[in-house]
Amino acid sequence: MDMNSMAIEKNGLFSINVDRRLSVKEQWEDFLHELCHVLRHSGNQMVMPDRYVDWQEQDASAFQLYAAIPMSMLKKLSLPQHKNEMVAFLSDEFQVSYRLANERIEQIQRRVLQGILDHEYQQLSQSQVRTYDSANWSDATRAIMNKLEQLKRRGGMADRQASRLL
Numbered sequence: 001m002d003m004n005s006m007a008i009e010k011n012g013l014f015s016i017n018v019d020r021r022l023s024v025k026e027q028w029e030d031f032l033h034e035l036c037h038v039l040r041h042s043g044n045q046m047v048m049p050d051r052y053v054d055w056q057e058q059d060a061s062a063f064q065l066y067a068a069i070p071m072s073m074l075k076k077l078s079l080p081q082h083k084n085e086m087v088a089f090l091s092d093e094f095q096v097s098y099r100l101a102n103e104r105i106e107q108i109q110r111r112v113l114q115g116i117l118d119h120e121y122q123q124l125s126q127s128q129v130r131t132y133d134s135a136n137w138s139d140a141t142r143a144i145m146n147k148l149e150q151l152k153r154r155g156g157m158a159d160r161q162a163s164r165l166l
Helices: 024-040 050-068 083-094 098-127 139-154 157-165
Strands: 006-010 013-017
Touching: 006 024, 013 024, 024 050, 050 098, 083 098
Parallel strands: none
Antiparallel strands: 006 013
């Protein structure tokens, strides 16, 4: 129809309207966005809090990227080396707009970079031995630790007192 794309639920039946004024690629993208609302969301956005509506829209936009260019299919392709050529290739191959293909590539690049950073942080964390050398303690820390050690040696009530201090 000549109206904005939207998903509608009435009496347990779902419909998706896709704006026919859009290009074929944009219609496909809108369909995927609205499909997410049908599959994963519920409620009438007209009466929802703005934050919840924003979350649903962000979720539908993320779903749209995955559904339009699935990683399982992307892995099977020989992609051009240069980003501009890659975006154009994916736009044509998956019949999506240049904008959406570019967003998907950028999303993948961010996730790859995050994976590299997470791996490097994990290696760094594992390589650092965390020791608590009492030679580096301040006088105040040393006094507290000595008091805790004394309480621990006394046992019973002292253990409960030591636990409360910790």
